[in-house]
Amino acid sequence: MNTNIEETKRQYEYIDKLKSIVKDKSKKIGRELTYNVTTFGCQMNARDSEKLRGILNTIGYIESEDENADFVIYNTCTVRENANNKVYGRLGVLYSYKKKNPNMIIALCGCMMQEDVVIQKIKESYNFVDLIFGTHNIFKFPELLYNVIDSNDQIIDIWEDTTQIVEKLPTSRKYSFKSGINIMFGCNNFCSYCIVPYVRGRERSRKPEEIIEEIKTLSEDGVKEIMLLGQNVNSYGKGLDEDINFAKLLSEINDIDSIKRIRFMTSHPKDLSDELIDVMASSDKICDHLHLPLQSGSTEILSKMNRHYTKEDYLSLVDRIRAKITDIALTTDIIVGFPGETEEDFEETLDVVRKVGFDSAFTFIYSKRTGTPAASMENQISDDVIKDRFDRLLELVQKMGRERYDRRVGKTYDVLVENVNEKDASLLSGRMSNNAIVHFPGDEKLIGEIVNVSIKECKGFYYIGEMYE
Ligand code: SAH
Ligand code: SF4
Ligand code: F3S
Numbered sequence: 001m002n003t004n005i006e007e008t009k010r011q012y013e014y015i016d017k018l019k020s021i022v023k024d025k026s027k028k029i030g031r032e033l034t035y036n037v038t039t040f041g042c043q044m045n046a047r048d049s050e051k052l053r054g055i056l057n058t059i060g061y062i063e064s065e066d067e068n069a070d071f072v073i074y075n076t077c078t079v080r081e082n083a084n085n086k087v088y089g090r091l092g093v094l095y096s097y098k099k100k101n102p103n104m105i106i107a108l109c110g111c112m113m114q115e116d117v118v119i120q121k122i123k124e125s126y127n128f129v130d131l132i133f134g135t136h137n138i139f140k141f142p143e144l145l146y147n148v149i150d151s152n153d154q155i156i157d158i159w160e161d162t163t164q165i166v167e168k169l170p171t172s173r174k175y176s177f178k179s180g181i182n183i184m185f186g187c188n189n190f191c192s193y194c195i196v197p198y199v200r201g202r203e204r205s206r207k208p209e210e211i212i213e214e215i216k217t218l219s220e221d222g223v224k225e226i227m228l229l230g231q232n233v234n235s236y237g238k239g240l241d242e243d244i245n246f247a248k249l250l251s252e253i254n255d256i257d258s259i260k261r262i263r264f265m266t267s268h269p270k271d272l273s274d275e276l277i278d279v280m281a282s283s284d285k286i287c288d289h290l291h292l293p294l295q296s297g298s299t300e301i302l303s304k305m306n307r308h309y310t311k312e313d314y315l316s317l318v319d320r321i322r323a324k325i326t327d328i329a330l331t332t333d334i335i336v337g338f339p340g341e342t343e344e345d346f347e348e349t350l351d352v353v354r355k356v357g358f359d360s361a362f363t364f365i366y367s368k369r370t371g372t373p374a375a376s377m378e379n380q381i382s383d384d385v386i387k388d389r390f391d392r393l394l395e396l397v398q399k400m401g402r403e404r405y406d407r408r409v410g411k412t413y414d415v416l417v418e419n420v421n422e423k424d425a426s427l428l429s430g431r432m433s434n435n436a437i438v439h440f441p442g443d444e445k446l447i448g449e450i451v452n453v454s455i456k457e458c459k460g461f462y463y464i465g466e467m468y469e
Contacts, residue, residue: 007139007166014142015058015170021149022060029103033071034064040086041077043229043265044200045110047180048138049075052109054170055141068097071105071145073131076112078195080367084112088121095128105148107131109138113158114199117370127154134158135200139166161201167210175418177448178225178261179218183211183249187231189268191295192306192373193338193366196231205236208244208252215256224450225261225416226253233264234271247275254283260450261416261433262286266293269317270308281324288325289435292317293333294361297352298345301338304377311348318356329359329404329434336393337366337386339377346389353396359404359434360461361397365390405436405458412468413438415453417446440465 026032035056039049052073053063061071072094077083087108098104106129112118113134122129131148133140136159148155165185173179187196188203215226228249230236236246246264253262262285269292280286296302299310309317321328334349353361365386368375413432421427421439428442430453439462440453453465 004164004166007164008168011139011142011166011169014146015055018059018142018146018149021146025103026060032062033060033103034066034069035061035071035073036064036067036069037073037075038067038090039075040083041075041079041111043180043227044182044185044231045075045077046174047182047229048110048135050171050173050180051138051169052141053172055145057172058170059142059145067094068101070101070103071107072097073107073109076108076110078112078115078118078199078369080364081369082367084118087112088126091126091129095126098128105130105145107133107145107148109133109135109141111135111196111199115195115370119156119158123156130154132156132158136160136162139164139169142169163204165204165206165210167206167214173223175448176222177416178227178418179223180227180229181211181214181218182206182230183228183233183264184230184236188235189232190306190373192304192377193335193369195369195372198371200231203232203235203238205230205238205240207240208237208242208249211249212252212256215253215259219256219258222448224259224448225263226259228253228262228264230264231266232268232271234267234273234276245273245275247273247279250276250279250283250286254279254285260285263289263435265291267291268293269314272317272321274320277321277324287433287435288327289329289331289359289433290321291331291333294349294352294356295333295335296338296341296345297349298341299348301341301345301348304340305335305338305374311352314352315355327434329436330356331435332356332358332361334361334363334393334397335366336363336390337381339366339374339381340379341366341381341389346393350393350396353393353400357400357404358397359436360401363390363393363397402458402460405461405463408436408463409455409458412452412454414450415440415465416450417442417448419447420444436461436463438463438465440467442467 037049037052039045076087184205186201186203190197237244297311415430417428417430421429427439429439452468455463455465457464
């Protein structure tokens with residue numbers, strides 16, 4: 001593991017050069033240059049996009065809601081095939097803007113760019129794209145942008161993997177009071193359906209002191225809630241020299257006074273320790289929410305998925321968690337139609353959903369990802385069987401979720417106020433510790449504050465409440 005300070009310095013030199021280029025260009029065309037960042041995929045990508053925004057803001061571009069801007073970048077996801085198709089569809093629209101704006105620069109980055117077939121396709125059919133980079137060299141964005149402007153050529157820079165972690169480049173947060181923080185990058189689990197390990201590379205943990213320092217800086221800047229990010233936070237610390245694991249890291253973060261709420265995602269069930277459950281149970285700051293992807297309830301399918309736990313392991317883990325944190329909200333991810341999934345296998349999944357009672361679940365139709373072991377497995381399931389199972393699963397997930405949600409009516413919760421309600425400006429919207437959303441009358445001055453809200457009504461998957469003064 002290698003924290004590269006020299007590289008940070010180098011990129012700041014490019015940031016300085018870009019500042020004067022952007023200034024000159026603006027002067028020449030008589031207006032400020034605009035940018036637009038679109039993010040596909042997960043929280044990791046959302047955090048990476050904050051880094052892109054941070055750099056673009058620092059060099060003097062102005063953010064625009066509109067994709068008809070001077071610099072447009074798509075931060076892509078490739079976890080399922082439909083994520084890819086969306087990108088291709090939208091590139092056509094960007095091209096029509098570019099034909100009218102000679103200053104426009106189009107860039108692509110993120111997970112999809114780590115796939116050779118994608119790069120081939122873009123080279124062949126989308127040669128109007130100016131800049132392409134991947135997940136491992138996102139820190140080089142200032143340098144790459146400088147080179148694109150300087151050379152006027154298409155630049156493609158994709159790395160196979162990296163051991164480097166480059167710290168302390170600018171970021172621009174979406175919310176002033178909450179922030180995501182990477183604690184690790186990559187994934188070593190190779191679940192047989194999943195492309196993430198191939199496009200995000202091997203697992204690398206950030207040093208605990210770097211994480212703590214970043215959180216302290218954020219808290220001085222008004223951040224109250226943090227979300228620790230990693231593909232499998234429970235294996236945090238492996239490969240570091242320090243004697244640290246995820247539970248210990250959480251305890252250290254818990255001691256930072258001005259941080260009031262701590263969330264994390266995602267937890268792989270195979271690595272979730274009793275030590276972690278104890279730390280969660282003993283902390284008022286660690287939120288009462290755990291996202292614990294199940295993927296399937298069938299032990300046989302789980303084994304083919306390379307998940308390293310059985311149906312019974314999962315259920316007993318849930319029991320251990322609920323024994324210590326009674327009111328915890330559990331959420332999950334489930335894949336329907338993994339190769340070889342029989343009706344009996346699928347019913348095992350329904351059985352787990354019934355037994356656990358998730359607050360909510362992301363349900364996905366299995367998507368074949370080239371290069372993963374599952375893509376070449378026999379017995380791929382037909383679309384109509386998958387569709388039928390998917391509908392049945394969704395119905396059960398929603399029924400169980402509503403029951404969990406209903407149980408909270410009449411109780412009072414701490415709520416972090418996030419924004420004015422988009423549909424009704426007399427209401428504020430905020431999140432409870434268990435991640436549920438509640439709307440209630442209040443003044444927008446309270447945004448970023450934690451207030452006490454009594455839950456009056458359940459509207460399915462959100463609540464209407466009333467604030468205690
Ligand atoms: N690291 C996280 C998940 C990252 S991907 C974890 O292991 O929990 C988010 C979700 O996408 C996964 O949990 C899985 O449910 C889903 N997913 C991943 N690959 C998929 C595929 N090939 N088809 C359908 N869903 C997939
Ligand atoms: Fe994919 Fe599995 Fe890694 Fe999650 S843990 S990112 S599902 S390989
Ligand atoms: Fe997608 Fe990459 Fe995240 S493939 S889900 S954006 S890690």
